[in-house]
Amino acid sequence: xxxxxxxxxxxxxxxxFCCYMTTDIKAEPSAQKKTRTRxxxxxxxxxxxxxxxxxxxxxxxxxxxxxxxxxxxFLTAIDNEDQIExxxxxxxxxxxxxxxxxxxYTFSTDEDGYTVIHAKYNGNDSLKSAKKKIEFMDLNIxxxxxxxxxxxxxxxxxxxxxxxxxxxxxxxxxxxxGVERLFSTLFLEEAExxxxxxxxxxxxxxxxxxxxxxxxxxVKVDEHDDYGTITKSSKINWGTIVExxxxxxxxxxxxxxxxxxxxxSVFIVLIGAWYHFILATIKVIKIKKLGQKSV
Amino acid sequence: xxxxxxxxxxxxxxxxxIEKPNKLWITKALILSAIICFGIYxxxxxxxxxxxxxxxxxxxxxxxxxxxxVFVLGLxxxxxxxxxxxxxxxxxxxxxxxxxxxxxTLFSLIIGPIYILLCLGRPDRLLYLFIHPRLQSPIIWDVxxxxxxxxxxxxxxxxxxxxxxxxxRDNAPHLNMYNWRKRMYKFLALGYQNTPEQSKLLNxxxxxxxxxxxxxxxxxxxxxxxxxxxxxxxxxHSSIFxxxxxxxxxxxxxxxLIIIMWIYRKQYKMEKTFTDNHFMYLGxxxxxxxxxxxxxxxxxxxxxxxxxxxxxxxxxxxxxDFSQYGIIFTLSALFVVFVPLIFxxxxxxRSINSIAAVSLLVLVGLWLKRYLMIVPVLETPYIPIQDIxxxxxxxxxTWVEWSLSITGxxxxxxxxxxxxxxxxxxxxxxxxxxxxKNKLIVFYKTKRELS
Numbered sequence: 001x002x003x004x005x006x007x008x009x010x011x012x013x014x015x016x017f018c019c020y021m022t023t024d025i026k027a028e029p030s031a032q033k034k035t036r037t038r039x040x041x042x043x044x045x046x047x048x049x050x051x052x053x054x055x056x057x058x059x060x061x062x063x064x065x066x067x068x069x070x071x072x073x074f075l076t077a078i079d080n081e082d083q084i085e086x087x088x089x090x091x092x093x094x095x096x097x098x099x100x101x102x103x104x105y106t107f108s109t110d111e112d113g114y115t116v117i118h119a120k121y122n123g124n125d126s127l128k129s130a131k132k133k134i135e136f137m138d139l140n141i142x143x144x145x146x147x148x149x150x151x152x153x154x155x156x157x158x159x160x161x162x163x164x165x166x167x168x169x170x171x172x173x174x175x176x177x178g179v180e181r182l183f184s185t186l187f188l189e190e191a192e193x194x195x196x197x198x199x200x201x202x203x204x205x206x207x208x209x210x211x212x213x214x215x216x217x218x219v220k221v222d223e224h225d226d227y228g229t230i231t232k233s234s235k236i237n238w239g240t241i242v243e244x245x246x247x248x249x250x251x252x253x254x255x256x257x258x259x260x261x262x263x264x265s266v267f268i269v270l271i272g273a274w275y276h277f278i279l280a281t282i283k284v285i286k287i288k289k290l291g292q293k294s295v
Numbered sequence: 296x297x298x299x300x301x302x303x304x305x306x307x308x309x310x311x312x313i314e315k316p317n318k319l320w321i322t323k324a325l326i327l328s329a330i331i332c333f334g335i336y337x338x339x340x341x342x343x344x345x346x347x348x349x350x351x352x353x354x355x356x357x358x359x360x361x362x363x364x365v366f367v368l369g370l371x372x373x374x375x376x377x378x379x380x381x382x383x384x385x386x387x388x389x390x391x392x393x394x395x396x397x398x399x400t401l402f403s404l405i406i407g408p409i410y411i412l413l414c415l416g417r418p419d420r421l422l423y424l425f426i427h428p429r430l431q432s433p434i435i436w437d438v439x440x441x442x443x444x445x446x447x448x449x450x451x452x453x454x455x456x457x458x459x460x461x462x463x464r465d466n467a468p469h470l471n472m473y474n475w476r477k478r479m480y481k482f483l484a485l486g487y488q489n490t491p492e493q494s495k496l497l498n499x500x501x502x503x504x505x506x507x508x509x510x511x512x513x514x515x516x517x518x519x520x521x522x523x524x525x526x527x528x529x530x531x532h533s534s535i536f537x538x539x540x541x542x543x544x545x546x547x548x549x550x551x552l553i554i555i556m557w558i559y560r561k562q563y564k565m566e567k568t569f570t571d572n573h574f575m576y577l578g579x580x581x582x583x584x585x586x587x588x589x590x591x592x593x594x595x596x597x598x599x600x601x602x603x604x605x606x607x608x609x610x611x612x613x614x615x616d617f618s619q620y621g622i623i624f625t626l627s628a629l630f631v632v633f634v635p636l637i638f639x640x641x642x643x644x645r646s647i648n649s650i651a652a653v654s655l656l657v658l659v660g661l662w663l664k665r666y667l668m669i670v671p672v673l674e675t676p677y678i679p680i681q682d683i684x685x686x687x688x689x690x691x692x693t694w695v696e697w698s699l700s701i702t703g704x705x706x707x708x709x710x711x712x713x714x715x716x717x718x719x720x721x722x723x724x725x726x727x728x729x730x731x732k733n734k735l736i737v738f739y740k741t742k743r744e745l746s
Contacts, residue, residue: 093685276507280500287493291486
């Protein structure tokens with residue numbers, strides 16, 4: 001037999017190394033050279049007419065690109081060639097920041113009717129600055145429901161509102177029409193608005209709804225060059241009624257849910273084991289009685 | 296030599312263990328108690344602050360605690376299983392190991408479930424598990440199995456202590472110990488006088504307990520495996536999980552047994568009790584188990600990898616990527632499969648110390664394997680997750696989890712320290728018995744015997 005102290009030391013070191021490896025350690029960014037950053041800005045009009053500006057700030061490029069955390073992004077809007085500071089927002093752990101602008105806030109527009117917003121990141125000791133501009137116009141969508149000859153129709157009206165409050169129909173807007181499901185939207189059909197700004201779709205009869213047939217219809221314009229992304233939704237009781245029963249979830253040991261073979265097997269195993277346990281315990285109790293007699 | 300005399304001689308040898316504690320023992324107990332007190336403070340902190348101070352989040356809902364739970368319960372079932380097999384097989388050389396194995400079982404069965412309780416975000420709802428049980432749920436199977444196994448193991452351990460309690464009761468006047476301990480031995484010995492009738496009854500009950508503890512341990516740990524296997528989640532849904540868990544348990548149990556033997560041998564100069572042969576036999580069993588383990592792992596991975604699905608591919612990428620879990624994956628395979636083959640298999644490396652060191656690495660490797668089985672799989676859900684925080688998508692254990700993990704180890708060592716004071720760490724009376732005296736009882740007579 002030999003004593004192997006070297007091996008013992010290696011084992012100890014390996015163990016410490018293992019504990020270390022199970023904990024994430026983030027590398028400190030190098031301060032030697034400034035890394036390039038990139039800003040992405042998206043505009044979306046939400047169903048309640050609020051406006052959402054989403055910003056993503058990344059560093060590096062390609063597969064190595066990652067979000068910049070806790071970076072301050074400055075947002076400015078153009079009003080009559082003047083830059084008005086809107087606000088500044090901070091990015092989260094993924095380098096993302098979101099600004100929700102309430103529907104009653106009115107942006108100024110340029111002569112073509114575009115709202116212009118600038119996003120800017122000033123950079124720091126290790127990261128370069130970045131900026132991005134987005135332009136968008138305000139598009140409104142109305143959803144209406146109609147039954148013609150027992151056939152259900154969805155009618156979508158896309159329009160702009162001019163400075164006098166007049167509704168001007170918008171032609172050629174691609175619409176994705178769908179219904180809300182548990183995890184995402186189930187898109188049913190694509191439609192395009194005509195010269196009156198209207199897109200139509202025949203609604204199927206077999207879409208499952210809730211217990212009273214309610215269904216949420218969603219109309220979406222996806223990343224339009226002028227209008228960005230717009231989502232609009234409306235509820236209607238055109239779905240098939242689905243009764244959700246919790247009967248199968250009844251929690252009871254002797255209910256109908258557990259198969260008979262499972263109950264029998266469990267009890268055979270348990271009774272068998274406990275029978276032998278009691279048998280062994282009785283023998284030990286007898287030892288005590290014998291001990292008392294001998295005393 | 297008369298077995299009673301031999302037992303007395305052996306008791307004399309182990310007297311320093313069971314007599315009043317010395318300063319070193321008290322120092323060790325105080326240090327361990329301090330660690331446990333700190334653990335209790337951390338536990339209170341976790342209950343007050345919630346799971347936000349751990350690395351567990353909405354997506355990765357299980358972390359180091361559940362890894363510890365699976366690992367520690369494996370040790371407990373292994374202890375019972377191996378002790379039962381040694382007992383029924385009348386393995387003479389394994390007699391000194393019996394008590395350590397049973398103590399491993401009991402302490403692990405106490406500590407293991409504590410870790411699962413630490414995983415509960417709402418521990419106040421624990422009662423619902425018992426008042427609204429659902430027989431189809433593997434969690435209920437596990438609760439029934441753990442409770443049953445714990446009762447059986449406590450009883451089995453106590454039955455094996457009866458002879459030694461009687462011996463200590465009879466020799467108490469010669470031992471330097473407190474009076475309450477002497478009264479305790481008298482009470483716990485149940486009036487055992489080693490008469491032929493009593494001896495027969497006790498041996499019969501020990502045989503029965505050993506016989507039921509083996510299937511109970513196998514079923515109990517398989518149930519824990521099915522808790523994962525019954526999920527449709529890739530990485531868990533596997534029919535090999537049950538036998539694999541049992542094999543891993545036996546493997547970790549033997550590794551821990553070697554480490555405990557090594558500590559006692561080194562610290563208390565117990566070379567005569569835990570001989571070189573003990574280390575060699577158990578060391579060779581590590582080699583055999585490492586080969587089985589390698590085969591089981593390969594079988595699991597190859598079937599998983601061959602018909603790779605999208606989600607399966609995602610966590611396999613994590614296993615093989617050295618910037619993610621690649622290093623842990625490699626180390627686990629290295630420690631569990633290759634290290635025993637090299638450092639015990641090749642005579643040049645083989646020594647008592649190297650066998651103990653390999654056992655430690657095997658334990659680390661098996662713990663890492665369980666970490667890999669749980670965390671990367673939970674980080675790779677069926678339904679893709681988007682736009683969530685980094686700490687929700689990737690688990691990283693916090694100081695709270697590590698502290699409570701270390702507390703568990705401290706509690707385990709403290710239990711050993713206390714129980715080795717209560718009675719000798721080896722079953723003195725059993726070791727003193729003549730070889731082949733206790734024949735294996737036949738539970739039920741055969742048709743021929745009845746006629």
